[in-house]
Amino acid sequence: xxxxxxxxxxxxxxxxxxxxxxxxxxxxxxxxxxxxxxxxxxxxxxxxxxxxxxxxxxxxxxxxxxxxxxxxxxxxxxxxxxxxxxxxxxxxxxxxxxxxxxxxxxxxxxxxxxxxxxxxxxxxxxxxxxxxxxxxxxxxxxxxxxxxxxxxxxxxxxxxxxxxxxxxxxxxxxxxxxxxxxxxxxxxxxxxxxxxxxxxxxxxxxxxxxxxxxxxxxxxxxxxxxxxxxxxxxxxxxxxxxxxxxxxxxxxxxxxxxxxxxxxxxxxxxxxxxxxxxxxxxxxxxxxxxxxxxxxxxxxxxxxxxxxxxxxxxxxxxxxxxxxxxxxxxxxxxxxxxxxxxxxxxxxxxxxxxxxxxxxxxxxxxxxxxxxxxxxxxxxxxxxxxxxxxxxxxxxxxxxxxxxxxxxxxxxxxxxxxxxxxxxxxxxxxxxxxxxxxxxxxxxxxxxxxxxxxxxxxxxxxxxxxxxxxxxxxxxxxxxxxxxxxxxxxxxxxxxxxxxxxxxxxxxxxxxxxxxxxxxxxxxxxxxxxxxxxxxxxxxxxxxxxxxxxxxxxxxxxxxxxxxxxxxxxxxxxxxxxxxxxxxxxxxxxxxxxxxxxxxxxxxxxxxxxxxxxxxxxxxxxxxxxxxxxxxxxxxxxxxxxxxxxxxxxxxxxxxxxxxxxxxxxxxxxxxxxxxxxxxxxxxxxxxxxxxxxxxxxxxxxxxxxxxxxxxxxxxxxxxxxxxxxxxxxxxxxxxxxxxxxxxxxxxxxxxxxxxxxxxxxxxxxxxx
Amino acid sequence: xxxxxxxxxxxxxxxxxxxxxxxxxxxxxxxxxxxxxxxxxxxxxxxxxxxxxxxxxxxxxxxxxxxxxxxxxxxxxxxxxxxxxxxxxxxxxxxxxxxxxxxxxxxxxxxxxxxxxxxxxxxxxxxxxxxxxxxxxxxxxxxxxxxxxxxxxxxxxxxxxxxxxxxxxxxxx
Numbered sequence: 001x002x003x004x005x006x007x008x009x010x011x012x013x014x015x016x017x018x019x020x021x022x023x024x025x026x027x028x029x030x031x032x033x034x035x036x037x038x039x040x041x042x043x044x045x046x047x048x049x050x051x052x053x054x055x056x057x058x059x060x061x062x063x064x065x066x067x068x069x070x071x072x073x074x075x076x077x078x079x080x081x082x083x084x085x086x087x088x089x090x091x092x093x094x095x096x097x098x099x100x101x102x103x104x105x106x107x108x109x110x111x112x113x114x115x116x117x118x119x120x121x122x123x124x125x126x127x128x129x130x131x132x133x134x135x136x137x138x139x140x141x142x143x144x145x146x147x148x149x150x151x152x153x154x155x156x157x158x159x160x161x162x163x164x165x166x167x168x169x170x171x172x173x174x175x176x177x178x179x180x181x182x183x184x185x186x187x188x189x190x191x192x193x194x195x196x197x198x199x200x201x202x203x204x205x206x207x208x209x210x211x212x213x214x215x216x217x218x219x220x221x222x223x224x225x226x227x228x229x230x231x232x233x234x235x236x237x238x239x240x241x242x243x244x245x246x247x248x249x250x251x252x253x254x255x256x257x258x259x260x261x262x263x264x265x266x267x268x269x270x271x272x273x274x275x276x277x278x279x280x281x282x283x284x285x286x287x288x289x290x291x292x293x294x295x296x297x298x299x300x301x302x303x304x305x306x307x308x309x310x311x312x313x314x315x316x317x318x319x320x321x322x323x324x325x326x327x328x329x330x331x332x333x334x335x336x337x338x339x340x341x342x343x344x345x346x347x348x349x350x351x352x353x354x355x356x357x358x359x360x361x362x363x364x365x366x367x368x369x370x371x372x373x374x375x376x377x378x379x380x381x382x383x384x385x386x387x388x389x390x391x392x393x394x395x396x397x398x399x400x401x402x403x404x405x406x407x408x409x410x411x412x413x414x415x416x417x418x419x420x421x422x423x424x425x426x427x428x429x430x431x432x433x434x435x436x437x438x439x440x441x442x443x444x445x446x447x448x449x450x451x452x453x454x455x456x457x458x459x460x461x462x463x464x465x466x467x468x469x470x471x472x473x474x475x476x477x478x479x480x481x482x483x484x485x486x487x488x489x490x491x492x493x494x495x496x497x498x499x500x501x502x503x504x505x506x507x508x509x510x511x512x513x514x515x516x517x518x519x520x521x522x523x524x525x526x527x528x529x530x531x532x533x534x535x536x537x538x539x540x541x542x543x544x545x546x547x548x549x550x551x552x553x554x555x556x557x558x559x560x561x562x563x564x565x566x567x568x569x570x571x572x573x574x575x576x577x578x579x580x581x582x583x584x585x586x587x588x589x590x591x592x593x594x595x596x597x598x599x600x601x602x603x604x605x606x607x608x609x610x611x612x613x614x615x616x617x618x619x620x621x622x623x624x625x626x627x628x629x630x631x632x633x634x635x636x637x638x639x640x641x642x643x644x645x646x647x648x649x650x651x652x653x654x655x656x657x658x659x660x661x662x663x664x665x666x667x668x669x670x671x672x673x674x675x676x677x678x679x680x681x682x683x684x685x686x687x688x689x690x691x692x693x694x695x696x697x698x699x700x701x702x703x704x705x706x707x708x709x710x711x712x713x714x715x716x717x718x719x720x721x722x723x724x725x726x727x728x729x730x731x732x733x734x735x736x737x738x739x740x741x742x743x744x745x746x747x748x749x750x751x752x753x754x755x756x757x758x759x760x761x762x763x764x765x766x767x768x769x
Numbered sequence: 770x771x772x773x774x775x776x777x778x779x780x781x782x783x784x785x786x787x788x789x790x791x792x793x794x795x796x797x798x799x800x801x802x803x804x805x806x807x808x809x810x811x812x813x814x815x816x817x818x819x820x821x822x823x824x825x826x827x828x829x830x831x832x833x834x835x836x837x838x839x840x841x842x843x844x845x846x847x848x849x850x851x852x853x854x855x856x857x858x859x860x861x862x863x864x865x866x867x868x869x870x871x872x873x874x875x876x877x878x879x880x881x882x883x884x885x886x887x888x889x890x891x892x893x894x895x896x897x898x899x900x901x902x903x904x905x906x907x908x909x910x911x912x913x914x915x916x917x918x919x920x921x922x923x924x925x926x927x928x929x930x931x932x933x934x935x936x937x938x939x940x941x942x
Contacts, residue, residue: 126909421839488879497801497818502914502927758805760814763885767874 039689040714043578046510046586047563053231058567059554066559068093069226069251076258076316077333079215082206085191086223092184096229099177103184104229104237105170108221109192111240112146112200117167118241121514137199144195148224151189161186168240170224188224203402203409209336209358212309216337216358218397218409220330221246228448232561238450244513245449245456248327250557255323259333261315262308264300266339266356266393267331268406269323277317289341290352296340296370302359308335323405325388325557327446330404332356332395340366344374347386351377357396364414364428368478369394372432375474379467380440383545384552392439394432401431403438410435426486429471429478434464445555452562453513454585458527459565465490465528492742495521495529499590500744506588510562529742530584537740538691538710539575547572579689579710589687591741594748595733596683596719600634600676602643603651608632627654631677647673674725680733681721683748689713690741696724697732705737798823798911800903802859806919806939811893815870815886817859823907824882828854840877851875855886858902863894898936901928 050056052063073088094100111118137144153161153172162173178184197205197218204222206215228236228247236247259265265277274286282299289297300308312335323329336358344351355369373394377387389406397409412428414420440463442449442456449456465487472478472485479485488494498506498521507516509527516522535544551560551568566581583589607615607622607630615621629652632638642651649656663671682692692708712720724730733751736743743749757765802817825838828850838847852872861868873885901913913928917937926935 421837423839486879494879502799758803758814758816759883760803760805760816760885763874763876763883 038714039583039687039717040579040711041582043566043582043586046582047566048232048561050567051231054561054564056567057571058551058564058569059571060558060564063097064558065095065097065231067095067226067229067249069249070253071223071251071329072254073223073329074256074258075222077217077219077260077263079260079263079312082194082215083191084194084219084222087187087189088223089185089187090226092178092186092226094178094180094182094184096231097180099179100229101174101177103172103174103178104227104235105172105188105224106227106237106240106246107148107150107165107168107170107224108240108246110147110165110168111242112144112195112202114143114145114147116147118239121241144200145193146195148190148192150224151191153188154186156185156187166239169227169237190224192222194219197400198398201399203400204330207398209360212336213312214309214334214336216332216334216397218330218332218395218400218402220328220402220404223329225328228559230559232559233448233451236448236450240450241514243519244451244453246328247448247450248446250325250327250446253321253323253326253329255321255329255331256318257321257331257333258316258318260313260335261317262311262313262335263317263333264305264308264335264337264339264356265319265331265333266354266395266407267319267321268326268329268404269321270390272320272322273318277319286341289343290350291343293343293345296342296353296355296366298338298340298366300337300339302338302362302366305336305338305359311335326405327443328404330407332393332407332409334358338362338366340370342370342374344377346377346381349386349388349390351387351389352391353377354391354393355395356393360413361396362414363418364412364420364425365396368425368429369396369410369432371475372429372471373436375471376433376436376467379470380437380463383463383466384440384445384549385556387439388444388556389439392436394436401435403435403443405439405443408432408435408438422486425478430464430468430488433467433471434460437463437467440552444557445552446557446559448559448561449513451512452510453516453519453523454509454527455560455562455565457523458509458531461489461524461528462531465532489525490528490532492529492533493739495525495742496744498526499588499742503588508587509585527585530580533741534569534577534580537693538577538580539573543573543575544569583688587687591688591690591743592686592745592748593682593684593690593692593735593741593743594745595735595751596681596748598681598730598733598751599679601631601679602634602639602677603648603655604630604632604638604640604643605651605653606630606638608636608638627658629655633679648675648677649673672727675727676725676729678724678726678730679721680724680751681719682735683719684713684717685748686744689717692720692722693736693738693740695732695734695737696726696730697734698726698728699731700728702728703732798904798908800911800913802901802903802913802915804899804915804917806917808920811890813861813870813888815859815888817855817884817886817903818881819884819904821877821880821882823904824851824854827904827907838877838882848872848874851884855884855903858900858905859886860898860900861888862898862900863896866894868897893939895939896936897939898934899926900934902933905930905933 052061054064055061070091071088073086076085078085092103110116153163155161164171172186174184194217195202195205196208198207204218204220206217208215226249228249230236238244253269255267255269257265257267274283278286285297285299289299337356338359339356341352341354344353353370353373355365355373357365357369373392377392381387391406393407395407395409397411398413399411400409401411402409410428410431412424412431414424437460438456441447441459447455468485468487498518505517507522509522511522513519513523535541547569550572551565554568555564566577570577611630632643649659659668659671689710691710692712693705694708695703695705697703708722735749747755800817800819802815805814807814821838825836829836832850855870855872859870861870868888868890870886870888873887875882875884899915901915903913904911909930915926915928917924917926924937928935
């Protein structure tokens with residue numbers, strides 16, 4: 001329409017200009033311009049440009065590729081000398097379009113070399129308090145002789161290959177480049193001294209039990225592993241400094257583990273020779289377990305384990321494992337292990353849920369470990385994809401929780417007399433759920449942990465929260481006396497302390513794990529809570545769950561980047577989320593939204609002073625306006641108490657006439673005229689934009705909940721005003737009534753201003769009762 | 770990798786920062802205390818939040834070697850230890866007076882211990898000095914925050930080893 005009635009233009013001018021401040025009296029310097037710093041700005045500058053490897057929709061592109069690396073390994077565990085020996089044959093398949101003239105191999109054990117540069121990565125100075133073991137190890141003892149001793153690197157014809165070690169990375173220079181599509185086979189021979197992981201706080205090693213002289217080995221990062229080469233990083237050869245975990249290739253593994261003959265072993269992959277390594281009785285129980293779905297079958301019981309740990313066999317046995325399409329390999333080995341397992345039905349597949357623990361873990365482990373494994377596989381499968389591996393093992397390890405494909409180490413040890421507190425019990429169940437859950441992120445949805453901690457830890461902690469809640473419902477006895485499973489992380493209120501804390505010690509989630517403060521809050525709790533809020537408050541469960549599953553299935557057995565996740569969540573849901581990623585993942589902003597003021601207004605006979613002034617300025621009278629309804633604020637000079645009397649229709653002739661002319665008798669009868677009009681001003685001291693969830697309570701005690709979309713903040717990042725019309729008087733307004741947005745300051749959330757009872761007052765009330 | 774339960778924190782705070790760490794130092798070493806002046810009865814309501822493991826390790830060192838802080842413990846022993854600890858480390862004075870704070874009780878919330886204390890003034894002094902050295906004996910990096918509130922007036926203070934004292938004005942005239 002190109003002809004617009006001049007009245008309308010005038011009306012439009014009135015509306016658009018009202019509320020803006022008048023021209024200042026004195027001339028001030030003109031403000032400079034600015035770039036786009038809107039909270040809803042597109043993320044084009046932060047995201048990589050979509051390409052044929054990774055699409056704009058967040059899915060793998062037509063040219064997506066990943067390298068395949070297969071390993072055949074002979075490993076020997078020397079319990080007496082605490083050494084591990086290995087010889088590995090590596091077959092590297094170059095699926096990239098590029099010719100590779102060298103290969104990078106990761107040597108994580110080298111972080112334990114005496115002179116490793118990683119020992120000097122921090123600058124915290126002197127410690128006022130040191131554990132005696134640490135003091136001794138730092139100042140009195142010869143340092144631990146850790147790290148790989150590389151004995152040989154050879155090609156398929158046994159010719160030595162030129163190689164160079166740079167800290168935790170080894171470059172192998174190839175005689176001729178590996179062309180796109182070609183395969184290259186070579187071998188590495190090595191050994192290293194195994195560390196005590198309890199003393200060292202390491203992810204791999206042994207625990208020594210002084211009472212019986214045994215060790216329980218939980219072994220990982222134990223062999224030179226190929227670095228990832230891909231379209232995002234080229235060679236991902238960021239050194240291992242200790243915090244950023246691993247980036248690894250998928251491949252098939254054939255591993256022979258030679259250990260003392262009286263050890264019990266389990267590992268990534270399927271055991272190929274149970275007949276060779278198990279006793280007849282053990283074998284029978286092992287077979288029975290494969291078809292027992294209701295409860296764990298004990299393969300080696302406590303009495304048998306105690307008997308084993310008393311002898312120290314000089315003989316050896318070799319356990320053979322084959323694992324397909326895994327990104328890593330880990331194993332556990334000890335005389336002390338009790339071993340139980342049960343079958344779990346996942347989709348059409350049967351999966352074995354397994355636990356390995358010394359008697360020190362009982363009675364807690366026998367009761368909870370394997371059922372926690374089973375529940376994890378079920379819940380995670382429901383939200384992602386059916387667990388594709390044949391087994392999942394939870395191994396008891398003092399003090400640590402750490403994940404590998406099909407196998408993980410978990411803490412949770414009762415007191416010597418077998419008693420344990422709720423904290424130990426829930427800590428153990430939670431860590432098992434978390435570490436078994438890592439099979440999905442990052443073992444299968446194989447993100448780059450060295451670069452992004454949150455992609456596996458955040459997603460996994462989010463799923464852990466959902467699983468814990470289901471576990472509590474499925475096993476009500478385990479949470480006796482509580483309404484829900486006591487999840488440490490996930491609920492919005494739990495992140496408030498962190499997000500509202502000192503900004504100098506908070507980093508955006510999109511940071512490298514080496515460089516953040518409070519990694520636990522940064523890479524675990526905050527992204528988990530963000531996803532929980534995204535699911536329950538921003539997107540809704542149906543849209544979120546579909547998009548999340550789409551991401552998991554698109555990137556199952558592939559290498560996703562952060563953008564692939566962000567883009568898929570939008571692509572599969574039609575919910576614009578650039579503002580959410582920008583605020584929650586790329587910044588350290590926090591949520592703080594409140595009610596600033598509430599004003600009543602009324603329909604009036606006459607326009608207010610502002611409109612009168614405008615009319616006069618344009619030399620117009622009321623008659624020049626199209627039919628219009630006027631309103632005045634209760635607290636303004638224009639307000640006349642009689643406007644509050646009777647029906648609003650009585651105070652606007654124009655409205656009354658319009659309604660009578662345009663409504664049928666029938667419509668007029670049913671006409672509901674709102675009696676109360678309010679303008680509510682919402683303030684936003686916090687930097688994050690979020691939907692405004694408001695509960696209005698009326699004089700008759702009823703209430704109504706309205707959620708204003710986040711887009712309400714598009715054009716004003718500080719305050720927005722909404723109108724509420726009702727035939728009932730509003731007595732109370734409450735923002736975020738269910739505390740679902742992680743609002744860091746709720747003292748401004750209610751009108752009339754009401755001091756929420758502080759923890760202090762609640763405590764006093766509780767003690768008085 | 771999972772972050773370790775707080776119960777082992779002391780051990781690995783100290784050990785793991787240098788060596789290969791499977792564990793992340795559990796957090797930044799901060800306690801937060803909310804301090805609220807209640808005009809109606811001339812008192813401070815004090816709510817302090819401490820990591821259970823940190824305070825546990827301090828109490829273990831100073832008193833009972835096998836002490837465990839858990840809800841099912843002997844309350845009176847723990848309460849008296851905490852009372853002493855707060856008396857030594859959260860000190861309110863004025864030019865003329867040293868004030869006594871009453872330890873009212875505590876709650877366990879996840880990995881935090883929330884302690885409730887109260888200071889009742891017989892007579893108001895204008896300037897109150899606060900010394901907050903909570904857990905300074907635990908870590909050199911320990912910092913303590915006090916969020917002070919009096920009516921609409923709000924102020925936050927950061928207590929460090931180098932600046933463990935602040936002054937607040939109770940009756941701004």
